[in-house]
Amino acid sequence: MASAEGNWALTAVAVTAIVAAAAYGVETTYEWSHGRIAANERARVVTRLNSVLDPGLRGRDLTTTRIAAADRDLLGSADPVDVFVLTDAGTPVATVFATVAPHGYNAAIGLLVGVSPEGVVTGARAVRHRETHGLGDAIDVAKSGWILQFDGKSLRSPAPPLWAVDQDDGELDAIAGATVTSRAVVSAIKNTLLYFEQHHDALYARAAVAAEAERSDQ
Amino acid sequence: MSSVTNPLTEATAPLWRNNVALAQLLGLCPLLAVTTSLVNGLALGIASAGVVVVGSTLMSLLRRFLMPAARLPLALLILAALVTCVDLFLEAVFYDLHEGLWIFVPLIAVNSGLVAHTSNVAARRSVGFTLLSALATGFGFLFALMALGALREILGRGTLFAGIELLGGEGSRWIALDLPFDGMLVAVLPPGAFFGIAALLAVRNRLAAARTRASAAAPDTTAERAQ
Numbered sequence: 001m002a003s004a005e006g007n008w009a010l011t012a013v014a015v016t017a018i019v020a021a022a023a024y025g026v027e028t029t030y031e032w033s034h035g036r037i038a039a040n041e042r043a044r045v046v047t048r049l050n051s052v053l054d055p056g057l058r059g060r061d062l063t064t065t066r067i068a069a070a071d072r073d074l075l076g077s078a079d080p081v082d083v084f085v086l087t088d089a090g091t092p093v094a095t096v097f098a099t100v101a102p103h104g105y106n107a108a109i110g111l112l113v114g115v116s117p118e119g120v121v122t123g124a125r126a127v128r129h130r131e132t133h134g135l136g137d138a139i140d141v142a143k144s145g146w147i148l149q150f151d152g153k154s155l156r157s158p159a160p161p162l163w164a165v166d167q168d169d170g171e172l173d174a175i176a177g178a179t180v181t182s183r184a185v186v187s188a189i190k191n192t193l194l195y196f197e198q199h200h201d202a203l204y205a206r207a208a209v210a211a212e213a214e215r216s217d218q
Numbered sequence: 219m220s221s222v223t224n225p226l227t228e229a230t231a232p233l234w235r236n237n238v239a240l241a242q243l244l245g246l247c248p249l250l251a252v253t254t255s256l257v258n259g260l261a262l263g264i265a266s267a268g269v270v271v272v273g274s275t276l277m278s279l280l281r282r283f284l285m286p287a288a289r290l291p292l293a294l295l296i297l298a299a300l301v302t303c304v305d306l307f308l309e310a311v312f313y314d315l316h317e318g319l320w321i322f323v324p325l326i327a328v329n330s331g332l333v334a335h336t337s338n339v340a341a342r343r344s345v346g347f348t349l350l351s352a353l354a355t356g357f358g359f360l361f362a363l364m365a366l367g368a369l370r371e372i373l374g375r376g377t378l379f380a381g382i383e384l385l386g387g388e389g390s391r392w393i394a395l396d397l398p399f400d401g402m403l404v405a406v407l408p409p410g411a412f413f414g415i416a417a418l419l420a421v422r423n424r425l426a427a428a429r430t431r432a433s434a435a436a437p438d439t440t441a442e443r444a445q
Contacts, residue, residue, distance in 0.1 A: 010283040015292055018280070022299035029303040036310035044313070134403040 049084060049096050051141075052114030052123030057093060062086045065207040065214070069097075074195035076100035076108070076188055085207035092117055092204045095196060098127075101188035105180045106130040109139065113150075113192045117200075120154040124189055136181035146175055147185070155193050163190040229351040232335075232358045239362035240422045244331030248322040249363060250411035254374070257381045258318050259367025260360070265308070265323055267356025269300045270332045271349070277340035278348035284341065293337035297327040315384040331359065366414045372397065373414075374405030 050058060065087070068080035075081050075097065082098040094114055101109040110128030115121060124147050126139040138144035149172060155163075164170025165182045174182035196203075232238060239249050248266075253259045273296045277289070284292065305323045308316040316323070326332065335355045340348045372378055378395040386393070404410050 008285065011285045011288045014280050014283040015288060018276075018292060018295060022295055026299055026302050029306045033306040033310035037306070037313070040310070040313035133407055 048112055048125065048127055049086075049114075051125055052096055052112050053086070053094050054114070054116060054122040057086070060088060060093075062088055062093065063211060065211045067203065067206050067210050069195070069199070069203065071195055074191040074198075076102045076191065083203060085203060087207070087211070090208070092207070094122065095200065095203060097192050097196070099188055099192045101184040103180070103184045103187075104129060104131060105136050105178065105184075106132065109181070109184060109188070111185065111188055111192075113189055115193065115196050118154070119156075119193060119197055119200075120152060121150045121189065121193070124150045124185075126185070131178070131181050136175065136178040138175045138178065139181060139185055144175070146173065146182075149173055150189055153189075155190075155197060160190065160194075163187075225347060226350075229347050230354045232351060233354040233361075234358060234422075235426070237358040237362060237422070238331035238335075238355055239359055240418060241426075242331055244334070245329040245359060246415070248325060248329065249359075249366060250408070250415065252319060252322050253363055253367040253370055253411065253414070254406045255318075255371045255377075255381060256364060256367040256379055257315070257385055259363035261308075261312070261315055261385060262319055262322055262326075263356075263360030263363040265301075265304050265319075266326050266329065266332060266363075267353075267360050269297060269304060269326050270335055270356045270359075271352045273297050273300055273332075273336045274340040274348050274352035274355075275345060277336050278343065278345045281341045286341075289341045290333075290337045293333060293340070294327065297333065297336060301325075301327045312384060315381075318381075318384075331355070362418070365418055366411070369414045369417065370405045370410055372401070374401045374403060374407075374410060376401035 049064065063086065065085050067083050067085065069075060069083045070078075070080040072078050077100040081100060084096040084098075085092055086094040086096070094116060097111075097113045097115065099111050099113055101111055107130040109126055109131070112125045112127050113121060114123045125141055126147060129137070129139060131137045131139060138146050141147055153163075158171040162169075162171040163186065165172050165174035165179065165186055167174055167179055168183070170186070172182075172186050234240075236242065238244050239246065245266075248262060252262045273293065276296055277293055280292070301324055304326075305316075308319070308323060332355065335352060339351055343351070368378060371380065376397045376399045378397065379393045380396075382393045383391045405414065
């Protein structure tokens with residue numbers, strides 16, 4: 001069988017040819033795909049932002065500026081999270097936080113929380129989670145309407161001591177059988193509102209600077 | 219396998235009799251993890267089958283030039299390049315479906331059953347044999363993924379082909395069935411994967427045993443393989 005098994009020289013040529021072909025193939029596919037993948041990601045972000053905005057804002061020509069904010073305690077992540085400030089002719093009309101609930105049952109839960117300039121939640125969605133099928137995954141709006149209870153809530157109603165699930169003497173409903181998950185989401189949304197209350201002027205100022213920088217780039 | 223085996227029988231064995239997942243019990247990790255629905259299984263199965271057919275055919279074409287020591291690394295390189303391209307393609311065209319497949323598209327490159335085919339069968343056999351046997355291996359794995367995906371989706375969710383629009387576009391939504399019951403959640407949870415694969419293995423072993431008995435009763439037929 002020796003003749004059918006090649007030798008070092010032929011092997012080297014074949015391997016070199018395959019390495020070159022593989023590199024070319026991957027590079028070509030990457031060039032073709034990366035614009036499409038980025039467009040898919042942007043489309044998803046826009047769809048998701050719309051889902052947590054006040055319905056009255058839909059269809060308006062808003063400027064969305066993405067900035068980053070870091071606060072391990074209030075935004076749930078040691079890494080900076082995305083914050084989207086939406087403005088209408090320079091006036092902030094909504095802020096959307098890609099906040100993190102660090103103590104989900106299986107892993108951290110990625111949330112999107114829309115906040116009006118008055119500090120009222122306009123919508124919240126779980127966008128990334130590994131909660132248990134059939135129990136904790138009820139935070140997903142595709143599975144249940146549980147997360148819609150946050151619409152219209154703010155730090156004034158209910159007051160912060162009551163921003164907790166009913167088992168903890170709070171005013172918010174917990175998902176039956178998924179108290180850990182419910183607590184994680186409730187406290188993440190409350191903390192997001194606290195962060196917004198403390199930092200909204202700074203966020204608006206930073207977004208205005210970022211939007212200005214983006215305009216001058218173009 | 220005995221030396222009297224018919225090459226056609228041998229090449230098509232991975233389709234069912236020597237199925238990668240159901241007989242060789244290889245590639246179980248993606249099989250168990252992804253099959254929470256038929257559409258997920260179908261998508262990963264098509265990707266796996268495409269990769270093993272192209273990869274094995276390439277290896278077979280190159281087999282005369284290669285020293286045995288170079289087979290496995292080169293097979294892995296070819297598979298890794300192919301799955302990278304497939305993964306990027308899926309993410310560009312089927313973005314939502316891609317998300318449901320988690321990490322398992324890149325992991326096709328190290329699916330033991332498929333690597334074994336690409337580095338062993340393809341390195342020793344003709345292009346024709348390899349192509350046929352790669353098709354049988356790929357479609358055999360696709361079949362296992364679809365069977366387990368369908369079983370778990372029906373029992374666990376009471377639906378079939380849910381999410382087909384992620385693969386076939388809005389026009390294919392009519393295919394999805396909503397069965398008149400809710401399903402038992404356990405079937406789509408990880409334990410359900412083991413119950414499901416156990417059921418499929420039981421069926422497969424039962425059929426194999428019946429065939430062995432039949433060929434023992436009629437020894438003059440092609441009793442090529444005693445189970």
